[in-house]
Structure formats: C-alpha cells, structure tokens
Amino acid sequence: MAKITPLKGFPEWLPDQRMAELQIIDRLRRTFELYGFAPIETRAVEPLDYLLAKGETDKEIYVLRRLHATEGEESTLGLHFDLTIPFARFVAQNRGQLTFPIRRYQIQKAWRGERPQEGRYREFYQADADVIAENELGLHHDAEMTLLLHEATWALPIPRVIVRVNNRKILEGFYRALGIEDYPATLRIVDKLDKIGAAEVRRLLMEQLHVSAESADKCLALAEIRGTNSSVVNDIRALGMKHEILDQGLDELAYVMDAVRDLPPASVVADLHIARGLDYYTGTVYEGVMEGHEHIGSVCSGGRYDNLAASIGGSGKLPGIGVSVGVSRILGRLFGEKLLGANRSSPACVLVALTSDETRGESAKVARLLRSRGIPCEVHDKAAPFGKQIRYAERKRIPFVWFPHAEGTGVHELRDIRTGSQGPADPNSWMPDASDLTVQIERGEPAPV
Amino acid sequence: MAKITPLKGFPEWLPDQRMAELQIIDRLRRTFELYGFAPIETRAVEPLDYLLAKGETDKEIYVLRRLHATEGEESTLGLHFDLTIPFARFVAQNRGQLTFPIRRYQIQKAWRGERPQEGRYREFYQADADVIAENELGLHHDAEMTLLLHEATWALPIPRVIVRVNNRKILEGFYRALGIEDYPATLRIVDKLDKIGAAEVRRLLMEQLHVSAESADKCLALAEIRGTNSSVVNDIRALGMKHEILDQGLDELAYVMDAVRDLPPASVVADLHIARGLDYYTGTVYEGVMEGHEHIGSVCSGGRYDNLAASIGGSGKLPGIGVSVGVSRILGRLFGEKLLGANRSSPACVLVALTSDETRGESAKVARLLRSRGIPCEVHDKAAPFGKQIRYAERKRIPFVWFPHAEGTGVHELRDIRTGSQGPADPNSWMPDASDLTVQIERGEPAPV
Numbered sequence: 001m002a003k004i005t006p007l008k009g010f011p012e013w014l015p016d017q018r019m020a021e022l023q024i025i026d027r028l029r030r031t032f033e034l035y036g037f038a039p040i041e042t043r044a045v046e047p048l049d050y051l052l053a054k055g056e057t058d059k060e061i062y063v064l065r066r067l068h069a070t071e072g073e074e075s076t077l078g079l080h081f082d083l084t085i086p087f088a089r090f091v092a093q094n095r096g097q098l099t100f101p102i103r104r105y106q107i108q109k110a111w112r113g114e115r116p117q118e119g120r121y122r123e124f125y126q127a128d129a130d131v132i133a134e135n136e137l138g139l140h141h142d143a144e145m146t147l148l149l150h151e152a153t154w155a156l157p158i159p160r161v162i163v164r165v166n167n168r169k170i171l172e173g174f175y176r177a178l179g180i181e182d183y184p185a186t187l188r189i190v191d192k193l194d195k196i197g198a199a200e201v202r203r204l205l206m207e208q209l210h211v212s213a214e215s216a217d218k219c220l221a222l223a224e225i226r227g228t229n230s231s232v233v234n235d236i237r238a239l240g241m242k243h244e245i246l247d248q249g250l251d252e253l254a255y256v257m258d259a260v261r262d263l264p265p266a267s268v269v270a271d272l273h274i275a276r277g278l279d280y281y282t283g284t285v286y287e288g289v290m291e292g293h294e295h296i297g298s299v300c301s302g303g304r305y306d307n308l309a310a311s312i313g314g315s316g317k318l319p320g321i322g323v324s325v326g327v328s329r330i331l332g333r334l335f336g337e338k339l340l341g342a343n344r345s346s347p348a349c350v351l352v353a354l355t356s357d358e359t360r361g362e363s364a365k366v367a368r369l370l371r372s373r374g375i376p377c378e379v380h381d382k383a384a385p386f387g388k389q390i391r392y393a394e395r396k397r398i399p400f401v402w403f404p405h406a407e408g409t410g411v412h413e414l415r416d417i418r419t420g421s422q423g424p425a426d427p428n429s430w431m432p433d434a435s436d437l438t439v440q441i442e443r444g445e446p447a448p449v
Numbered sequence: 450m451a452k453i454t455p456l457k458g459f460p461e462w463l464p465d466q467r468m469a470e471l472q473i474i475d476r477l478r479r480t481f482e483l484y485g486f487a488p489i490e491t492r493a494v495e496p497l498d499y500l501l502a503k504g505e506t507d508k509e510i511y512v513l514r515r516l517h518a519t520e521g522e523e524s525t526l527g528l529h530f531d532l533t534i535p536f537a538r539f540v541a542q543n544r545g546q547l548t549f550p551i552r553r554y555q556i557q558k559a560w561r562g563e564r565p566q567e568g569r570y571r572e573f574y575q576a577d578a579d580v581i582a583e584n585e586l587g588l589h590h591d592a593e594m595t596l597l598l599h600e601a602t603w604a605l606p607i608p609r610v611i612v613r614v615n616n617r618k619i620l621e622g623f624y625r626a627l628g629i630e631d632y633p634a635t636l637r638i639v640d641k642l643d644k645i646g647a648a649e650v651r652r653l654l655m656e657q658l659h660v661s662a663e664s665a666d667k668c669l670a671l672a673e674i675r676g677t678n679s680s681v682v683n684d685i686r687a688l689g690m691k692h693e694i695l696d697q698g699l700d701e702l703a704y705v706m707d708a709v710r711d712l713p714p715a716s717v718v719a720d721l722h723i724a725r726g727l728d729y730y731t732g733t734v735y736e737g738v739m740e741g742h743e744h745i746g747s748v749c750s751g752g753r754y755d756n757l758a759a760s761i762g763g764s765g766k767l768p769g770i771g772v773s774v775g776v777s778r779i780l781g782r783l784f785g786e787k788l789l790g791a792n793r794s795s796p797a798c799v800l801v802a803l804t805s806d807e808t809r810g811e812s813a814k815v816a817r818l819l820r821s822r823g824i825p826c827e828v829h830d831k832a833a834p835f836g837k838q839i840r841y842a843e844r845k846r847i848p849f850v851w852f853p854h855a856e857g858t859g860v861h862e863l864r865d866i867r868t869g870s871q872g873p874a875d876p877n878s879w880m881p882d883a884s885d886l887t888v889q890i891e892r893g894e895p896a897p898v
Contacts, residue, residue: 004542007526010494012539014546015487015553022488034820036797036827038464039471043572044493044558045459048516061516066509066562067497067527077456078516090461093453097463099794099844101830104464109493113515123492138830140809345548348485360589371483378485381550381587395548 009116010123011328016342017335019439021125021327023342024156025107028127028325031152032105035144037129040104042086044111045077050089060113079111083128084280084322088308091132091318101133101141107327119296119329127152128302130322137319139252142284142304143259149286149323150263153300157340157441158330161299163288164271167253168281168303170236171272173246174222178215185209190223191275223273230257232270252283282306286323296333300325339444344397347439349432350377350414351393352402357383362404366412369427370402375437377402393417399436402427458565459572460777465791466784468888470574470776472791473605474556477576477774480601481554484593486578489553491535493560494526499538509562528560532577533729533771537757540581540767550582550590556776568745568778576601577751579771586768588701591733591753592708598735598772599712602749606789606890607779610748612737613720616702617730617752619685620721622695623671627664634658639672640724672722679706681719701732731755735772745782749774788893793846796888798881799826799863800842801851806832811853815861818876819851824886826851842866848885851876 006012013021029039051061061078069075080086083106091102107127116122129148131141146165153161168187175186189204196204198220205211205219218239225235233250253270260268276285281303288300302323334340350370352363363379370377378398380389386403393401394417402425406413414425431437455461462470478488500510510527518524529535532555540551556576565571578597580590595614602610617636624635638653645653647669654660654668667688674684682699702719709717725734730752737749751772783789799819801812812828819826827847829838835852842850843866851874855862863874880886 004538006542007492007494007496010492012492013489014543015489018488018490021490033796034823034825036795036825038795039467040462040464041467041470043456043459043461044560045456045572047456062513063516064511064528065514065524067512068509068562075514079513089453093455094463099841103795103827111493113517123494133830144813144828346485346487346552347482364593374483376483376485378552379593381582392548 009114009121011121011332013331013335014345016345016439017331019342019345019347020335020340020441021331023439023441024158024327024331025125025127027155028107028152028327029105031148031155032127032129035103035129035148037103037105040087040090040106041108042080042083042090042106044079044109046080046086046089047076048078049076050085051078051081053085062111062113081112082110083108083126083324084130084305084308087128087130087322088132088318088320101131101137103129103131105129119333121328121332124326124328125331127325127327128322130320132318132320135317135319137304137306137321139255140259141321142252142256145302145321145323146256146260146268146284146286147263149288149300149302149325150260150267152323152325153288154267156330157443158290158334159293159339160267160291161288162266162291163268163286163300164274165253165256165268166270166272166274166285167249167256167283168275168285169245169249169283170253171222171249171275173243173249174236174239174241175219177241177243177246178211178218180209180211180215180219182209186211186219187275188277190219190273191277193220193223193273225270225272227257227270228266228268229261229270230254232257232272236272249283256284276301276303280305280308284321290330290333293333296329298326299330337444341442341444343440343442344399346378346396346398347376348378348396348398349375349437350400350402351389351396351398352377352379352404353386353389354380354383355404355407359404366402366404366427373431375432390415390417400432458563458570460570460781462780462784463794465794465888466780468791468794468796469784469789469890470780472888472890473607473776473780474574474576476604477556477601477776478554480597480604481576481578484552484578484597486552486554489536489539489555490557491529491532491539491555493528493558495529495535495538496525497527498525499534500527500530502534511560511562530561531559532557532575532773533579533754533757536577536579536771537581537767537769550580550586552578552580554578568781570777570781573775573777574780576774576776577771579769581767581769584766584768586753586755586770588704589708590770591701591705594751594770594772595705595709595717595733595735596712598737598749598751598774599709599716601772601774602737603716605779606892607739607783608742608788609716609740610737611715611740612717612735612749613723614702614705614717615719615721615723615734616698616705616732617724617734618694618698618732619702620671620698620724622692622698623685623688623690624668626690626692626695627660627667629658629660629664629668631658635660635668636724637726639668639722640726642669642672642722674719674721676706676719677715677717678710678719679703681706681721685721698732705733725750725752729754729757733770739779739782742782745778747775748779783893786893790891790893792889792891793848795827795845795847796825797827797845797847798824798886799849799851800838800845800847801826801828801853802835802838803829803832804853804856808853815851815853815876822880824881839864839866849881 059081063075064077065075202216205216283304285303287298304321306319352367401415403413415422508530512524513526514524651665654665682703732753734752736747753770755768850864852862864871
C-alpha cells in the first residue's frame with residue numbers, strides 16, 4: 001500500500017503531546033467542576049433538522065450514510081459542528097430529569113467540513129460550559145461566566161488569554177437608532193472588519209444595505225471603541241445614539257465589566273467590534289485571543305442565547321449563556337511552535353531492566369510491587385545489554401531504570417538516567433519525587449522577536 | 450417542533466451517570482498508565498480503504514459526505530468501527546517518531562451502523578491498550594496483557610469480569626489435523642455455537658464444508674473444553690490430534706495460563722470455544738463476561754494480531770496484541786439495572802445560599818474562597834426562601850448549604866442537608882471529608898434472584 005500521510009484538517013498528536021492535551025483537558029474539567037458545572041457528553045450525531053434549525057448554512061456539516069444503506073434509505077444524521085446545539089437539544093429532551101438552572105460542561109470533539117487552514121480544523125476539541133435556566137436567566141450569570149472563562153484559560157499552561165467582551169444589544173440598539181433595518185446583515189458586514197478593513201465595510205454598508213455615509217461612519221466609530229472597565233459605556237454614549245435596546249446593552253456591559261474589575265489589568269476588555277458572526281447570541285458575547293498569537297484568531301468564545309433551546313424542541317423560554325475553549329486550536333499552535341509539550345513520552349516513571357529471560361519473573365515482581373504503590377512502570381521487552389536498555393529509557397525520557405538484584409551486589413539498584421547516579425533501592429519502599437512520579441507539562445520559550 | 454426522542458443505538462447519560470462514566474474512564478486510564486501505556490487519540494475518521502483492508506464486510510461502516518459537497522465529490526472517509534485499525538494506521542504513519550515496542554492506550558468512541566439491541570450500540574466507548582513491536586513480539590506480552598485485562602476490569606466498581614482465553618493456533622492446527630481446509634469458514638461456523646447450538650453447528654460443518662461426521666464431532670468436542678489452569682492442554686491433547694500449529698498454540702495457551710495462576714480462582718479461564726469472529730487475530734484471543742450479566746455478551750475482548758499493521762501500510766512485520774474494554778456496554782447494562790450511579794448529580798460539594806440580591810457579593814466571595822481551596826461549589830441562582838434553596842441542594846444531592854453571615858448570628862453557618870445539623874463555619878478553613886469533597890460512585894444491589 002502507498003505511504004500513509006496525515007489527513008488535512010484532522011490533527012493527531014504523538015503520545016507526549018496527547019499527555020499534555022489530557023492534562024489541559026483535566027485542568028479545564030477541574031475549573032468547571034469547581035464552579036459546580038456537571039459533565040455531560042452528547043452523541044456525535046444530531047438529526048440534520050436540529051443542525052440546520054437556525055439556518056446556519058455557513059457551517060459545513062458532515063452527513064452520515066451507512067455503507068450498506070438500502071436503496072432509498074435517507075441520510076438524516078450529521079456530525080455536530082459545535083456543542084451548544086447538542087446541549088440545547090439534550091436539555092429539551094431530558095427536561096423532566098434535570099434541575100434548573102442547569103450547569104453543565106462538555107469537553108468533546110466537533111466536526112466541520114471546512115477548508116482546513118492554520119487553527120481551523122475539520123475535527124477539533126472544544127471545552128464548553130453553559131447555564132440554561134427556565135424562563136429567566138439573571139445577569140449575574142453573564143458576570144460569572146466572564147470570570148469562569150478568564151479563570152479556566154489562565155489555569156492552563158499557555159500564553160495569557162485576553163477576553164474581549166461585547167453585547168449584541170448595544171449593536172442592535174445602535175443600528176436601530178441609526179434607522180438601519182436589517183440588523184443581521186449589518187452585523188455580518190461589520191463582523192468582517194478585521195478581514196476586509198474599514199473602507200470596504202463602509203462601502204458594503206452603503207452599497208448593499210443603503211446605509212448613509214454618516215451612519216456607516218457611526219457604525220465604524222462604534223466598532224473601534226475599546227475599554228478596560230465600565231467607563232467604556234460613556235465612550236459609546238458620546239456617539240449620541242439613543243435607543244431602549246442600546247441602553248439595556250450598555251447597562252449589561254457595564255455590569256459585566258464592573259464584575260471583573262479585580263482581575264489582572266486588561267485581561268478582560270470591552271471590545272465593540274466583537275459580533276460572533278451568524279451565531280445564535282442575543283446579549284453578552286465573548287472572544288478570547290492568546291497573547292502573541294492573535295493572528296490565529298479566537299481561542300475561546302461564547303455568549304448569551306435567549307432563544308436557542310426553544311428553537312429546537314423546548315417549550316417556553318430556556319435562556320442560556322455559555323463559554324467555549326478551543327482546545328485544538330490552542331494546542332495545534334503551541335505544539336507546532338514547540339511552546340508546549342510533556343517531559344517524557346511515556347507515563348512510566350521506571351523502566352525495570354531485564355537481566356535474562358530466565359529472571360523475567362524477578363523483573364515482573366518488581367514492576368508489580370511498584371505499581372501496587374502507584375508508581376507507573378514497564379519491564380524492558382528483551383534481555384538486551386543494559387546499555388541498550390538504558391538508551392530505551394532515555395529515548396522515552398523515563399527518568400529511572402531499576403536493576404533487580406543487580407549483578408555483583410545482589411541487591412536492587414536504581415539509576416537516575418539524568419544524572420547517571422546509581423544506588424541501592426527497595427521496591428517495597430522507594431518513592432520518587434512527585435515531579436517524577438507523573439508526567440509534567442513543559443512550556444517552551446517563545447522565539448525571540 | 451415535535452417532541453424530542455432519543456436516537457436508538459446512540460446512548461446518552463444524565464449528569465450523575467456521566468460522572469460515574471468519567472470515573473470509570475479515569476480508573477482505566479490509571480491502570481493502563483501504571484503499566485506504562487501512553488495515551489494517543491486518533492481522529493474519528495479513516496479512509497474507507499483502511500477500514501475495508503481486512504475485508505471486514507460484517508462491520509457496518511458510517512460513510513461521511515459534506516452537506517455542501519460539490520457534484521461528483523467522492524465519499525472516501527468513514528467513521529472508525531474499532532480502535533485497533535486506527536492505531537495500526539497511526540503506527541505505520543508515525544513509525545519514525547515512535548519507540549518500539551509501542552505501548553499505547555486509547556479511550557474513545559467508535560461507530561457501527563448495526564441494528565441496535567441490548568448491549569449493541571451504534572456509538573460506543575472503548576478502552577483499548579495495545580503493544581506493537583517491530584519484527585517480533587515475545588510471548589510474555591500475551592501473559593502481561595492477560596494480567597492487565599484482569600486488573601483493569603477488577604479495578605472498576607462493577608461485577609466481577611471473567612476473562613476467557615483461547616488461542617487461534619489451537620483451532621487452526623486442530624482443524625488442519627482433521628484435514629479441514631477452510632479454516633476461516635470453520636471458525637465462523639463454530640463461533641456461532643452459543644447462538645445456534647451444537648446440532649446446527651454440526652449440520653453446517655457437514656453440509657457447507659463437507660466435514661465428516663466424525664471430524665465435526667471432534668470440532669464440537671474441542672469447543673466444549675474449559676479449564677482454569679494450564680492442565681487444560683492435556684484435555685485437548687487427549688482428543689488425539691497432532692499438528693505443528695496445534696502444538697504451538699497449546700504451548701502458548703499453557704504459558705498464559707501459568708502466568709495467571711496467582712490470580713483469584715477462575716477469574717481467567719481457558720475456553721476453547723472463543724474464536725472472535727472474523728477479526729484479525731492470529732494467536733491468543735480474549736473475551737470477558739460480567740458475572741450475572743453473561744447474556745449481554747462480552748464486555749471486553751482482544752488478542753494477538755501478527756499481520757494487521759503491515760496490511761494497512763506498514764512495511765516489515767509489526768506484530769501486536771491488545772485488549773479492549775467495552776465501556777458503553779458495561780455502563781448501559783449497569784445504569785439500566787440501577788446497579789451503578791453517582792451519589793449526587795453535581796460536582797458541587799457546597800451550595801452557597803443567597804440571602805438577598807444586594808448581598809450577592811458576599812455569597813460570591815464565600816464561593817471564591819472555597820474554590821481557591823479546591824472545594825467545588827455553586828451560588829444559588831435567586832434570593833429565594835432558604836427552604837427552597839435547601840430543596841435545590843437536596844434535589845442535586847449537594848451535601849452542604851452555606852449561609853453567609855447567617856441571619857441572627859452574623860457569622861457563617863453551614864448545614865449538612867443529610868442530617869439537618871447546622872453550625873458556624875469559616876470559609877477560610879472549613880474542609881469537608883474526602884468522601885464529600887468529590888462525587889462517589891454508588892453500586893446498587895443486584896435484584897434478588
């Protein structure tokens with residue numbers, strides 16, 4: 001068969017990278033659980049009806065068909081492209097068995113058949129935490145989710161994540177105050193600001209939506225506003241627009257910014273050009289970028305959605321708010337730049353050497369004793385010369401090699417392969433340092449500018 | 450929209466069940482890592498070529514197609530139906546970056562478009578551990594994998610798993626000694642013994658494969674042999690057949706049975722009717738059943754495959770051996786029978802009560818203090834009467850409710866909702882028992898017979 005090459009857009013990691021990924025996932029899980037979010041995992045597939053419920057034709061969905069499908073058998077299932085729609089469906093489906101407000105987290109893969117490029121995968125991990133309430137979801141949740149997103153990302157061994165916050169009501173109210181009718185279309189154009197620039201956004205607003213030059217300039221002026229605290233709302237008010245929805249959005253944004261005032265300076269910023277594309281958000285919206293890696297796009301996102309669950313089967317209002325960390329995008333970048341890794345490629349802390357085929361039982365017994373006390377180890381495959389066995393440990397960066405009843409001494413000996421020091425050790429009592437017992441994440445230095 | 454119903458064959462668990470599942474997965478991961486297996490995770494999709502490489506037409510594969518596929522765009526990818534083929538492909542693909550023998554574990558979902566029934570899902574979790582070597586894989590790996598499979602399943606809070614072992618070489622050599630040429634076809638028929646019974650197997654062997662009545666009886670006699678130690682090979686030899694491959698298989702089985710003699714009696718048994726269907730195994734094969742739940746079929750399986758990796762892109766011999774625990778089949782059964790669960794439906798150990806909207810800051814501060822010391826908690830959503838807040842904790846079985854600056858006392862008070870006892874507590878120092886800090890798995894009593 002031909003040489004096997006990777007599939008573009010479907011990243012896979014080597015064992016040391018996967019160990020780092022698992023630790024990242026463990027830490028996210030830890031933060032979510034500290035906040036009282038309970039885990040769920042939804043199936044990978046959803047009926048196409050649900051996936052298309054919000055008319056999200058910009059998402060490339062993978063449709064499933066059985067290889068031996070009978071003729072005329074319809075394809076009705078697709079792989080989910082995010083974790084919010086499956087969660088909303090799960091809530092609508094299991095409503096009677098859940099306690100509201102529901103606090104859940106969900107760390108799993110999603111799929112999109114998009115053209116792969118840096119940071120944009122066809123299969124990727126997301127880590128989501130959401131709250132869904134019945135009827136009403138207090139604004140304090142917007143504050144808490146902002147703190148959670150900050151805390152969850154800053155607990156990771158990655159560059160600092162800057163969270164940018166906006167509120168869709170500000171945009172909607174502002175556009176309405178300008179007399180612009182098609183709010184989604186306006187949003188869609190302004191959302192392209194980073195990609196196409198201010199002049200082109202201005203042109204599109206005027207040509208496609210017949211917005212006046214003055215109004216287009218106002219839209220651009222709004223999109224340029226940034227601020228590190230709640231006084232940012234004054235800058236927006238200074239643009240002179242008045243609308244009930246705008247006022248509501250400003251109050252909400254001020255509340256959120258006030259709630260994060262004790263965080264490190266500029267770790268959460270108000271950024272009025274954040275819109276979140278075609279998504280289902282209705283209020284607070286988030287995007288986060290990784291310092292020094294802004295060009296790969298947002299590494300986390302989220303926001304409030306007041307109508308999503310109802311739109312796919314819920315009765316009554318089920319407002320929600322959620323945050324999502326793009327695990328694969330973060331790791332793809334950091335692994336690629338060698339800025340993150342694990343300090344060994346095996347969970348084993350000890351390689352038990354094999355003196356001869358006849359004494360395999362001795363080596364196995366040492367391994368059993370070490371494992372019974374929680375020390376991961378493996379026995380060398382073959383009774384090769386010890387130099388070769390040590391080199392095997394070095395290649396996997398297993399820190400210790402154990403020599404059962406070492407020749408000449410008759411007692412067990414242990415070698416630290418990093419220092420080369422070797423001495424007697426008892427398999428019933430020896431314990432490595434905590435930093436050697438488990439695999440450690442290593443952060444690389446950023447390349448000099 | 451219509452009422453949302455579950456999709457048959459795509460199991461989903463409620464939060465307390467998912468917490469139990471995560472603990473099961475954590476324990477499997479723990480055992481695999483103690484044995485020095487390193488994690489990998491492969492993409493969900495494989496080229497159809499690889500999935501069909503072994504002519505496994507009995508597996509129902511899900512094929513992927515982009516919803517907006519251009520006309521004539523071919524579907525070349527399918528969801529994997531196990532984790533062994535993806536691992537073999539991963540090894541062939543990354544050979545230069547891996548240290549042999551490769552010890553890897555992999556806990557993730559697989560998909561099969563089969564007709565759903567009890568214990569047979571279209572989407573399911575598997576937990577696999579495999580070793581793949583270059584050129585040669587010593588028989589001691591067969592012994593170690595048997596121990597690992599026993600240890601991994603007995604470390605779980607589930608009924609005892611009995612591991613049944615056989616060796617394909619015994620079957621092949623035995624059939625050949627009988628002069629039967631079509632070994633795979635014979636295997637396939639004998640494999641149906643449990644389903645269709647001895648008389649029917651006999652009939653099929655004679656009619657379809659033209660096996661003599663005497664030979665068919667010998668095949669059935671072999672399939673009926675069971676043993677709890679290596680003396681089982683004497684029972685097989687007593688059937689009087691002689692063949693080089695048979696002898697090799699008998700030696701291997703005896704070696705494996707000798708290696709497990711210190712395990713609890715009858716936890717690993719030789720069972721000559723285990724064949725593992727059409728799979729790619731070439732020597733040792735495993736199947737495990739859960740005591741008291743044998744009718745749901747095997748809950749773990751595995752075996753040695755000497756030619757798999759080479760068949761999908763590896764050059765030279767890459768023999769391997771692996772075990773696989775059917776997490777979803779085990780959990781589906783135990784959840785369904787209420788034999789397994791978690792003792793609460795939230796990771797939160799404490800519900801911080803909310804006295805009034807004005808004092809939300811006080812409650813948030815208590816939560817922050819508790820979280821900073823590793824105690825998961827949530828703040829009640831609304832300033833409802835305390836009785837209602839306590840009932841919320843009861844519904845989620847959160848063990849403690851915290852009253853910040855409790856009315857009348859001015860100090861913090863903590864209530865254990867199980868006993869109703871309430872007293873002063875300091876958010877800077879209070880620590881729950883370990884059994885309350887984290888969610889505990891609860892095992893139900895089996896129903897009386």
